[in-house]
Amino acid sequence: MTYEITPIIKDGLPGFANITTEPFLKIGEGYYYIETNLRKNWFEAYETCRLIGAELITFETIEEWKLINQYLVDMKINDVTYWTSGTDLGNTGDHVWFSTGLKITLDEIWYPGEPNNNGGLEHCDELCYIGYGFNDRNCLYNTRYICEAPQPKTAAFIVW
Template identity: 75%
Template sequence: MTYEITPIIKDGLPGFTNITTAPFLKIGEGYYYIETNLKKNWFEAHETCRRIGAELIAFETIEEWKLVNQYLADMKMDDVLYWTSGNDLANDGQHVWFSNGLNITLDEIWYPGEPNNGVGGSAHCDVMCFSNGGPTGLNDTYCYNMMRYICEAPQPKTAAFIVW
């Protein structure tokens, strides 16, 4: 499987032909920024995504989950944990995608036995690429743990052109 950064170039905009989606990477239908170096707590990760006009990643479909995980596996980047927008900070035990407020309804993306509200009941933020030997999945953990993170850009709609 190959991947490329696809520039979004609107026809008929002379002078704007160098507009690209950087720092976002297109995977499937989504645009993502994958932090490969810095580790931050969940809140700092959220703030960092907001500063680039994005949100921590949310998985609305199993296809999106599979594509992003496949990308991380193909790039050998699935051996570390990444913050998603998932958390149950508002209501303990009710995990939502903080970026869109929707319940996490894809039960199959959780690592077996998760979410378990571990860390003495203080596990409220959700990381992906968690593995304890099996295939990677989502895991609730302590929000102040330092993790890498993945931001997701809003879907381009009908803007005349897009500058990130």
């Protein structure tokens, strides 16, 4: 599988429009920032994503889930876990994507036996390398994270 690094200058825009998608990487139809060095708790990870105008990653489709997992495997950065926007902090047992407020309906992504709210302390959801499953974990655990940029919008130029 090959991956495309989004060009710095987008086609079809005037030369002076130096539009960049850094630090995001295009995978499938989405734009992501994958932290491969620092480890943060869920809240700090979310804050870091917000600083670059993004949110922790949300998996809307099984295709997105598979693409991201495949990317981590291909790049050999799948030996750790990554925070996602999934959480049941609002209402224990109801896991939602915090970026959208929508319920997590992709039941097949959970690792077998998860979410288990182990010790009553697990309310944030991580992409887990063990069998590439989803797992609820203590929000204060420090791990890596993936930010996802909002879908790009068409740029409009107004000429006076």
